[in-house]
Amino acid sequence: MLKIKNLHASIDGTDILKGIDLEVKPGEVHAIMGPNGSGKSTLSAVIAGREDYEISQGSIEFVGEDIMDLSPEERAHMGLFLSFQYPVEIPGVSVTNFLKTAINESRKGRGLEAMPAKDMLKAMREKMAMLEMDKSFMSRSINEGFSGGEKKRNEIFQMAMLEPKLAILDETDSGLDIDALRIVANGVNKLRSKDNAIVVITHYQRLLDHIIPDKVHVLFNGKIVKSGDKSLALELESKGYDWIKEEITA
Amino acid sequence: MDILEKVTNSDYKYGFYTKIDSDKAPKGLNEDIIRFISAKKEEPEWMLEWRLDAFRQWQKMEEPNWAHVKYQKPDYQDISYYSAPKKKKSLDSLDEVDPELLKTFEKLGISLDEQKRLTGVAVDVVVDSVSVKTTFREKLAEMGIIFCAISDAVKEYPELVKKYIGTVVPKGDNFFAALNSAVFTDGSFCYIPKGVKCPMELSTYFRINEAGTGQFERTLLIADEGSYVSYLEGCTAPMRDENQLHAAVVELVALDDAEIKYSTVQNWYPGNKEGKGGVFNFVTKRGICERNAKISWTQVETGSAVTWKYPSCILKGDNSIGEFYSVAVTNNYQQADTGTKMIHLGRNTKSTIISKGICAGNSEGSYRGLVKIGPRAQNARNFSECDSLLMGNACGSHTFPYIEIKNKSAKVEHEATTSKIGEDQLFYCNQRGIPTEEAIALIVNGYCKDVLNQLPMEFAVEAQKLLEVSLEGSVG
Ligand SMILES: Nc1ncnc2c1ncn2[C@@H]1O[C@H](COP(=O)(O)OP(=O)(O)OP(=O)(O)O)[C@@H](O)[C@H]1O
Ligand SMILES: [Mg+2]
Numbered sequence: 001m002l003k004i005k006n007l008h009a010s011i012d013g014t015d016i017l018k019g020i021d022l023e024v025k026p027g028e029v030h031a032i033m034g035p036n037g038s039g040k041s042t043l044s045a046v047i048a049g050r051e052d053y054e055i056s057q058g059s060i061e062f063v064g065e066d067i068m069d070l071s072p073e074e075r076a077h078m079g080l081f082l083s084f085q086y087p088v089e090i091p092g093v094s095v096t097n098f099l100k101t102a103i104n105e106s107r108k109g110r111g112l113e114a115m116p117a118k119d120m121l122k123a124m125r126e127k128m129a130m131l132e133m134d135k136s137f138m139s140r141s142i143n144e145g146f147s148g149g150e151k152k153r154n155e156i157f158q159m160a161m162l163e164p165k166l167a168i169l170d171e172t173d174s175g176l177d178i179d180a181l182r183i184v185a186n187g188v189n190k191l192r193s194k195d196n197a198i199v200v201i202t203h204y205q206r207l208l209d210h211i212i213p214d215k216v217h218v219l220f221n222g223k224i225v226k227s228g229d230k231s232l233a234l235e236l237e238s239k240g241y242d243w244i245k246e247e248i249t250a
Numbered sequence: 251m252d253i254l255e256k257v258t259n260s261d262y263k264y265g266f267y268t269k270i271d272s273d274k275a276p277k278g279l280n281e282d283i284i285r286f287i288s289a290k291k292e293e294p295e296w297m298l299e300w301r302l303d304a305f306r307q308w309q310k311m312e313e314p315n316w317a318h319v320k321y322q323k324p325d326y327q328d329i330s331y332y333s334a335p336k337k338k339k340s341l342d343s344l345d346e347v348d349p350e351l352l353k354t355f356e357k358l359g360i361s362l363d364e365q366k367r368l369t370g371v372a373v374d375v376v377v378d379s380v381s382v383k384t385t386f387r388e389k390l391a392e393m394g395i396i397f398c399a400i401s402d403a404v405k406e407y408p409e410l411v412k413k414y415i416g417t418v419v420p421k422g423d424n425f426f427a428a429l430n431s432a433v434f435t436d437g438s439f440c441y442i443p444k445g446v447k448c449p450m451e452l453s454t455y456f457r458i459n460e461a462g463t464g465q466f467e468r469t470l471l472i473a474d475e476g477s478y479v480s481y482l483e484g485c486t487a488p489m490r491d492e493n494q495l496h497a498a499v500v501e502l503v504a505l506d507d508a509e510i511k512y513s514t515v516q517n518w519y520p521g522n523k524e525g526k527g528g529v530f531n532f533v534t535k536r537g538i539c540e541r542n543a544k545i546s547w548t549q550v551e552t553g554s555a556v557t558w559k560y561p562s563c564i565l566k567g568d569n570s571i572g573e574f575y576s577v578a579v580t581n582n583y584q585q586a587d588t589g590t591k592m593i594h595l596g597r598n599t600k601s602t603i604i605s606k607g608i609c610a611g612n613s614e615g616s617y618r619g620l621v622k623i624g625p626r627a628q629n630a631r632n633f634s635e636c637d638s639l640l641m642g643n644a645c646g647s648h649t650f651p652y653i654e655i656k657n658k659s660a661k662v663e664h665e666a667t668t669s670k671i672g673e674d675q676l677f678y679c680n681q682r683g684i685p686t687e688e689a690i691a692l693i694v695n696g697y698c699k700d701v702l703n704q705l706p707m708e709f710a711v712e713a714q715k716l717l718e719v720s721l722e723g724s725v726g
Contacts, residue, residue, distance in 0.1 A: 048681050052673070072680035081681075088678040092696030098682070101692055106683035141696065158682065 001026050001166055001197045002047070007058035009046050016042045018222035020058070024166070027194040031208055031233060032201045034219035035241050040201045041085050043219065044168045048082045049075045063165060077109030079165030083155040083172045085201075089143040095154065096124065096138045099161055106162065127160040131187045148175030156184050160191060167191070168199045173207040185210030205237040218244055275332035281305060284432055287332045291401045291435065294408055300416070304431030307422035314425055319585050319614070321530060321556045324495045331433045331466070386450070396441040397452055400468050403439035410441055414472055418501035418538045418564070426497040426532040426558075434468035434499065442477040442508075451706050453482040467498040473508035473543075480511040482709060495530050496554075502537030502545055506567065509544040510537060513705050515713055517720075518553035520584050528555025528584075535559060536591075539599075541567030547590065548575040548704040550713045552720040555584060560618065562591035565599035565627075572601040575701040577713075579720050580613030580645070589618035589650075594630040594660070603634040606698050609645035610721055616648040623660040632662045639697050640670050641690070641721070691718040 002024040009017040016039045024030050032040055046053050047060060049072035060067055067075050090098065104114040128135060131153055143151050152172050159167050169188070173181055188211055192198065200211060208216075208230065216232040217224045220241070225248050226232065236244075275283050284305055288298040313323055390397055396407060403411050421431040442448055473479050483500075496518070504510045512535075521528025531554040537545040547561035563572030574590035592601035607615040615638065623630045638647035649666050671693055679689035695702065695714050702710045 045677075048677075050677055071685075072677060073683050073685045076681055076683035084678065084681075088672070088674045090675055090678070090693055090696055092699035093692055098679075098692070101684055101688065102679075102682035105685065105688060109683060162682070 001028075001063060002199075003059075003061040004047070005059045007043075007046070007060065008056045009042060009053045010056065011042075011053050016053075016222055017046065020219075020222075020224055022217065022224065024197045024199060026165075026197055027192075028214045029192070029198045029200065029211060031213040031216045031230075032199060032219055032224075033203065033216065033233065033236055038219045039222045040219050041170055044082055044170050044199075044201065047075075047168060048072055048080060073105070073109065076162075077106050079163075079196075081159050081162055081164030081167045083152070083159060083167065083169040085170040085174075087143045087146075087151040087155055089141070089146075091141050091144050093142050094139050095142050095157075096121075098142045099124065099158060102158070103161060123161060127157055130160065130190065131157050132183050133157060149177060149180050152176055153180060153184055156187050160187060163191070165196045166199070167196070168201070170201045171203065172200070173202050173204060181206065182210060205233050208233050220244060220248065275330050277330050278327045279305075279329070279331055279433070283331055287433060287435060290332060291404070293401075293404055296408075296412060297404055300421070301432050304421035304428050305433075308425065308428035308432055311422070311425045311428055316558070316587055316616075319556055319558065319587050319616075321585070324530065326429070329495065332435060389449070393446050393448070394443040395446060395448055396439065398439055400437040400439045400470060401435065403470070407439070407441070410472065411439065411470065414501070414503055415468075415470055416501075418503060418536045419499050419534050424534060427499050427534040430466045430468060430497045430499045430534070434466045436466070437468040437498070438471075439469070440471040440479065440481065442473045442479045444474045445476040446474075447477065448479040451480045451482050451709075465496055467496075469498070469500040470503075471501070471510060471512070472503045473505060473510050475505045476507040477505075478509045480706060481513070482706065483512070483514045484516050494528075496532065498531075498533045498535075500533070500535040500561075502535075504537060504539045504543035504545050504570075506541040506543060508540070511546050512537070512548070512561075513709060514547075514549040514551075515709065515716065516549065516551045516553050516557070517716060519555075520553050520582065521555040523582050529553065530556045531559065532556075533559040535561035536564065537562070537572075538564045539567055539570035539572060539596075541596070542569045543567055544571040544573070546571075546573035546575065546704065548701065549577070549588075550698075550701070550705070550716065551576070551578040551586060551588065552716055554586075557584075557586040557588060560589050560591055560620075562593065563601065564593045564595065565601065565630075566595045567599075568596040569598045570596055571599070573704075574601075574603045574605070575704045576605045577608065577698045577701045577717070578606070578615055578617075579608045579717060580610070580615045581720055582611040582613060584611075584613045586614070587616045587618060589616075589620075591620040591622070592632060593620075593622045593624070594627040594632070595624045597626065597628040598630070599627055600631045601633075603632070603636070604700050605634075605636045606701055607636075607638040607647050608641070608694060608697070608717075608721070609638065609647045610641040612644045614646045614648075616650065618650045618652075620652045620654070621662055621664075622653075623655045623657050623662070625656040627657050628659050630657065630660045632660075634662075634664045636664075636666045637697070638666075638668045639694065640668065687718075687722065690721055694718075694721060 004020055004022040007017055007020040020043060034040055049070060062080060063078060100120060107114060124138060133153060146154060152175050155172060176184055185207060200207060213230050216228050216230060218226040226244055275286055281302060284301050288301060419427050422428050440452060471481060502510050502512060518529040518531060539545050545563050551557055561574060565572050572592050576588060578586045578588050580586045590603055603619055605617050607617055609615045617636045619634060621632045634651060636649050640647060647668060651664050653662055671690060675693055676686055676689050679692065680686065694717055702713055705713055
C-alpha cells in the first residue's frame with residue numbers, strides 16, 4: 001500500500017525528515033507516535049504531496065506506484081486521504097458543496113461520471129448519522145466556527161464519504177471528548193477492510209484502545225527510532241519518551 | 251431626411267451634413283451633431299433642448315482624475331456619436347466564429363442557440379426566441395407595465411420621460427453623465443404602475459429592438475407606488491465591442507412603498523493579457539427612494555479594462571432602504587474603481603453595503619464608498635462590509651470609505667478585511683482531490699456568497715461560472 005524509503009525532507013533549509021523508512025500493507029493499521037516537533041505532521045504532508053518541502057533523498061510508493069512527481073490532487077484521486085491536525089476554514093463554502101466538489105473531482109480524476117445529487121445526499125445523511133453529526137453541519141461553512149472536536153469529526157466524515165485506500169489521521173483524537181472519541185473511532189473501524197490501510201498519528205493510548213494498531217512506530221527528530229506492536233504504545237504511555245532518547249544516545 | 255434638414259438647417263454652419271452618410275454621424279461632438287442625433291431619433295423639441303443644455307454643461311467640465319486608475323483619456327472629438335442600429339453580419343455557422351470565444355461560451359455553459367444568437371449566427375427556427383419575447387411583452391402589457399427602448403419612450407410616453415429624466419442623475423452631475431445626457435441613443439425605459447408586482451425578471455435581453463449594447467446607454471426605471479420589479483442588466487457572455495468608451499446612465503425612481511431590485515452582470519472585453527484594448531466603462535447609476543421604498547443594487551463586475559461606477563441610493567423618504575451588493579473582479583491589467591453612495595435624508599433610513607473585491611494578476615481594485623447622513627435623517631443606520639481578496643503579489647486593492655454624519659442619532663458600522671487565498675486552503679482542497687483552479691473557484695464563490703445569493707437564481711449560477719472563467723490561470 002505505502003512504501004517509504006530513506007525519505008529526507010527539509011523546509012526553508014531546515015532538515016525535518018532525516019531518513020524515514022515505513023511500509024504499510026493493505027489491511028494494516030499503523031500508529032505513529034513521537035514528541036512534539038518530531039516531524040509527524042511533516043511526514044503526513046510530504047506523503048500527501050505538499051509542495052513547500054524539498055525532498056533531497058528517498059522515495060514514496062503508493063499502491064505500487066512512485067508518487068513523488070504527482071500533485072496532491074492526483075494522490076488524492078488514487079485514494080490517499082489525510083485528516084488534518086488543523087483543518088482549514090473556507091468561509092462561505094458549505095460542507096455539502098465542498099464534499100460534492102471533492103467527490104466529483106476525485107471521480108473525474110478516475111474517469112468516472114459525477115455522482116447523482118440524490119445518491120450523494122443519501123450517502124451524506126448515512127455517514128452523518130454514523131458519526132452522530134447534526135444535519136445542520138451540511139449547510140455550514142466548512143470548519144468555520146467549528147469547535148475543535150467538530151472539526152475532527154468533520155474530517156472523519158469526509159474520509160467516510162471519500163472512502164480512501166489509505167487514510168492518515170493526524171491527531172484526529174486531540175480535541176475530541178470521550179464520547180466523541182468513541183464515535184469517531186467506531187466510524188474509522190467501520191471503514192477498515194482488508195483492502196485499505198490506516199496510519200494514525202497520536203500522542204495518546206486512548207485512541208489506540210479503540211483503533212487497535214498492528215504496528216507502532218516512534219518518530220524522533222525526523223527518524224523512526226523504534227517500531228513494535230501495540231504494547232509499545234502502552235509502554236510509551238507509562239514511561240514517556242526519555243527512555244527512548246537514552247536508548248538512541250546510548 | 252426631411253426632418254433632419256428642418257432641424258439642422260437653422261444652425262447649418264459648416265455644411266458637412268450634405269456629405270455624410272445618413273446612418274452614421276461624422277466623428278466629433280458639437281451642437282450640430284446633437285441636433286443630428288435628436289432628429290434621427292425623431293425627438294420632440296424639449297428633448298433636444300435638454301440634450302443641448304447637457305452638452306453646454308459638459309463643455310465646461312473636466313474629465314476627472316483618480317488616484318488609482320490610469321488610462322489614456324479618450325479623444326472625444328474622435329468618436330462617432332451616432333450610428334444607426336446595424337444588424338450584425340450574419341454568419342452561417344458557428345465554425346466562422348473565433349474559436350477562443352466559443353471555448354469561453356462552452357465554459358460558461360451557454361447553450362448552442364444562445365451562442366448563435368450572441369455571435370450573430372442565423373438560428374434555426376426550432377427555438378424561436380421571438381415568440382418567447384412576444385408572449386412576454388403581451389403579458390406585461392396586460393398589467394400596464396411599460397418596457398421599451400428609451401428612444402421609443404421619448405416618443406410614446408413623453409410625459410413620463412419628461413417628468414423623470416434627469417431627476418435622479420442631473421444632466422450636469424458629472425463629466426460622463428453630462429456627456430451621456432447630450433448624446434445617449436440606446437437604453438431601456440420601464441414603468442411599473444401603482445401596486446403592480448412585475449411577475450418576471452425584466453431583462454434587457456427580452457427587450458425587443460435590442461441591437462447589441464449601446465455606447466451611451468440611458469436607462470430610466472420608474473416603480474410607481476407600491477410596485478415591485480426585478481431588473482437584470484447585461485449578460486455573462488463576453489461582450490466584445492468596437493467602442494472603447496462606454497458611459498451609461500441609469501436612473502431608478504422608487505415611489506412610496508415601491509421596491510426595485512437591479513442586478514447587473516458586466517463582462518465587457520477587458521483587454522488582452524498585456525492590458526491592450528478593452529472597454530472603458532464609466533457608469534453613473536443612481537436611485538431615489540421615496541417613503542418606505544427600497545432599492546437594491548447587485549452587481550458582478552468582471553469585464554472592462556477600466557471600470558468606474560458607484561451605484562447609489564438617495565434615501566429621501568422616511569423608512570426607505572438602500573442596499574448595495576457587489577463583486578468586482580480584476581485580473582491581468584484591469585482597473586476598477588467602484589463602490590456606492592448611500593445618502594440618508596429621511597428618518598429611519600437604512601442602508602447595507604457588501605462589497606467584495608477580488609484582485610489577481612497586475613490589476614488594481616478600489617472600493618470607494620460614501621455614507622452620508624443628513625441632518626434630518628433621525629435614526630439612520632448603515633452597515634458596510636468591504637472585503638478584498640488578493641491573488642498573487644502584483645495586484646493592489648484599496649478601500650476608501652467616506653463617512654459624513656450630520657445627525658447624532660445615526661449608527662454607522664464599517665468592517666473591512668483584506669485576505670489572500672491561503673496556501674493552507676489550497677492544499678486542503680487539493681488533498682481532497684480538488685485541483686487548484688477548481689479550488690480557487692470554490693474559495694472565491696464562497697467569499698462572494700453573500701452577494702451571489704442576492705442574484706436571481708439562474709443569474710447566480712451563470713455568475714459563478716463567470717467568476718471561474720475570469721480568474722482562470724490567475725494562480726500557479
Ligand atoms: N517553515 C519551517 N521552517 C523551519 N522549521 C519548520 C518549518 N515548518 C515546520 N518546522 C519545524 O519542523 C518540525 C516538525 O514539525 P511537525 O509539525 O512535523 O511536528 P509534529 O511531530 O507533527 O509535532 P506535534 O506533535 O506538535 O504536532 C518542528 O520543529 C517545526 O517547528
Ligand atoms: Mg503534528
